[in-house]
Amino acid sequence: MKHRAALLLALLLPCAVPCAAETETRIPAVAIETASELRDRALKDDVAYDIVESLTTEIGSRLAGSENDLKAREWMIAKFKALGFDKVWSEPVSFPKWVRRSESAAVVEPYPQPLTISALGGSAGTPAGxxxxxxxxxxxxxxMKAAADYTVRGKIVYIANPRMHALRDGHDYGAGSGVRVQGPEQAEAKGAAAFLLRSVGSDGNRLAHTGMTRFSNPxxxxxxxxxxxxxxDQLDRIIKRGKPVKLRLSLDCGTEGSYTGANIIAEFTGSQRPREYFLTGGHLDSWDVGTGAIDDxxxxxITTAAAVLIGRLPERPARSIRVVAFANEESGLYGGKAYAAQHHLEIDKVILGAESDGGADRIYAMSATVKPEARAAIGQIAEVLRPLGIDYDATLPGSGGSDLSAVHAVGMAGLSLRQDTSRYFEWHHTDNxxxxxxxxxQLRQNVAAYAVAMYLAASAEGDFGSAPGAFEKATASH
Incomplete structure (x- = not known):
C-alpha cells in the first residue's frame, strides 16, 4: 500500500524536472530503402517536363487576375485529376487586380533615343500621351533617402543600383528586389513624378525584368x-556627360479593383495518418512576359511529379502528400498568406513543408528549420539525397520556399531544397x-530530390516540430 500511495502521489505532482526527454524523430530503414528506389526511378521519369510543356504551351503566361489566370486554374484541376490524385479542391484567394497594356520610354534630351523598359506590378499609369x-x-x-525633397519633386527618380552577378545562391537578388519593392513608394513620398531602376537581373539582354513594387496606399x-x-548602362553614360537629361515615359497600366482567384490543392492520402501531410507545391501564376516556364x-x-511517383507506390507512406498550386505569388505571396491564414490552427498537421520556386536547374544544397529532436531525421534525408550531389548545411535555416515562408511563419517546420540560380536570374521576369x-x-534531378524528401518525411516516426507559433524566433531572425 505504501508503494502504491507513493506512485499515486508521484503521478499527481508536477515534475520538478522534465519527466522524460522528448523522443528523437527517426525514419525507418524500410522507408530509406523505398526512398532510394524512388530517387532512381525519378531520374528516368518525364512527368514533370510534360507538365511544364503542357502548361506553357496550352496556357502560356498567367498574370494573376487575367483571363489566363482562370484558364490555368481549370487546367490545373484537370491535370491533378488526370494524374490520379485522391482529392482535388480549391480555396479562394483575393487580391488587387493589376493590368498592363503598353509601355515605352525614350530619352528626349540631350541625345534622343528609345529605351527598353518594363512596368513594375503595382505601378500607376502615366497621363495620356x-x-x-x-x-x-x-x-x-x-x-535617394538622404536627398532633400525639393531636389526630387516633379522629377523621374532613377536608381542605378549595381547589376546582379550570376551566382549559384542568387544572393544579389535580395538587395536589388528591395530597391524595386520599396523605391517607388519612397520616391513618391519625396514628390517624384515617376521611378526607374536598373533591372534586377544578371543578364546583358536588352530585355527589362519586371517584378512587383508595393504602395501602402495604392x-x-x-x-x-x-x-x-x-x-x-546607356542612361548611365548619358548622365555622366553632365547635361540635364529628360525622359518621356508612357505606361498604360494600373490597379483595377480586386479579384478573387484560388489556390488549387491536390492530395494523395496517407496509409496510416491521413490527416497529417507533407506540404509542397509551386505558384501557378507568372508575369505576363514570357510563358512562366522557370517561374514557376x-x-x-517538379512537386506534382514527385507526388505522383509516391502516389503510385504499392504502399503509401503513413502521411498524406499535399501539393498546392499557389495563387498570385508574384505580387506579394497572396496564395501563401491565404493558406497560412486558413490553416494556421491546424499547422501541427503539416509534418514538413518544401516549395519549389527557384527555376529548373539542379538542387545543390538542403537546409531546414525543425525542432532539435528532428535533426537526426533531416540527416537521414540528407544521406539519401547525397548521391544527387546535394549537400546538407545544418547551420542554415529553411523556410520551405517563397509561399511557404508565410506558412512557416505561423509554425510549419521548413525544408529548403536550394536550386542553382546561376542562369535563373538571366531570364527571371522577362520575355526570355x-x-x-x-x-x-536537371528537372528530373529536382523531382528525385523532392520525391525523397517528401516520402521520408511522410514516413517518419515522430514529427519535425510544426505547431502554432513554433518557429517565431527563427523566422524573426531570417
Whole structure:
C-alpha cells in the first residue's frame, strides 16, 4: 500500500524536472530503402517536363487576375485529376487586380533615343500621351533617402543600383528586389513624378525584368518601371556627360479593383495518418512576359511529379502528400498568406513543408528549420539525397520556399531544397522565361530530390516540430 500511495502521489505532482526527454524523430530503414528506389526511378521519369510543356504551351503566361489566370486554374484541376490524385479542391484567394497594356520610354534630351523598359506590378499609369520630366539619378536607395525633397519633386527618380552577378545562391537578388519593392513608394513620398531602376537581373539582354513594387496606399502610386541592363548602362553614360537629361515615359497600366482567384490543392492520402501531410507545391501564376516556364511552371511540375511517383507506390507512406498550386505569388505571396491564414490552427498537421520556386536547374544544397529532436531525421534525408550531389548545411535555416515562408511563419517546420540560380536570374521576369530554358535532366534531378524528401518525411516516426507559433524566433531572425 505504501508503494502504491507513493506512485499515486508521484503521478499527481508536477515534475520538478522534465519527466522524460522528448523522443528523437527517426525514419525507418524500410522507408530509406523505398526512398532510394524512388530517387532512381525519378531520374528516368518525364512527368514533370510534360507538365511544364503542357502548361506553357496550352496556357502560356498567367498574370494573376487575367483571363489566363482562370484558364490555368481549370487546367490545373484537370491535370491533378488526370494524374490520379485522391482529392482535388480549391480555396479562394483575393487580391488587387493589376493590368498592363503598353509601355515605352525614350530619352528626349540631350541625345534622343528609345529605351527598353518594363512596368513594375503595382505601378500607376502615366497621363495620356505620357510624362516628360528631368531625371535625377542616385547610385542606391540610401542616397535617394538622404536627398532633400525639393531636389526630387516633379522629377523621374532613377536608381542605378549595381547589376546582379550570376551566382549559384542568387544572393544579389535580395538587395536589388528591395530597391524595386520599396523605391517607388519612397520616391513618391519625396514628390517624384515617376521611378526607374536598373533591372534586377544578371543578364546583358536588352530585355527589362519586371517584378512587383508595393504602395501602402495604392491611390498614391506613381509610374514605376525597370530598364533593361544595356539601357541602364546607356542612361548611365548619358548622365555622366553632365547635361540635364529628360525622359518621356508612357505606361498604360494600373490597379483595377480586386479579384478573387484560388489556390488549387491536390492530395494523395496517407496509409496510416491521413490527416497529417507533407506540404509542397509551386505558384501557378507568372508575369505576363514570357510563358512562366522557370517561374514557376517548373516548380508546380517538379512537386506534382514527385507526388505522383509516391502516389503510385504499392504502399503509401503513413502521411498524406499535399501539393498546392499557389495563387498570385508574384505580387506579394497572396496564395501563401491565404493558406497560412486558413490553416494556421491546424499547422501541427503539416509534418514538413518544401516549395519549389527557384527555376529548373539542379538542387545543390538542403537546409531546414525543425525542432532539435528532428535533426537526426533531416540527416537521414540528407544521406539519401547525397548521391544527387546535394549537400546538407545544418547551420542554415529553411523556410520551405517563397509561399511557404508565410506558412512557416505561423509554425510549419521548413525544408529548403536550394536550386542553382546561376542562369535563373538571366531570364527571371522577362520575355526570355520560356520552355527552352528548362533542362530535362536537371528537372528530373529536382523531382528525385523532392520525391525523397517528401516520402521520408511522410514516413517518419515522430514529427519535425510544426505547431502554432513554433518557429517565431527563427523566422524573426531570417
Amino acid at each position: 505620357g510624362l516628360v520630366a528631368e531625371v535625377i539619378a542616385f547610385p542606391d536607395l540610401e542616397a 491611390d498614391k502610386a506613381i509610374p514605376a518601371a525597370a530598364l533593361s541592363n544595356p539601357d541602364a 511552371a517548373a516548380g508546380v511540375a 522565361d520560356t520552355l527552352d530554358k528548362v533542362d530535362p535532366e
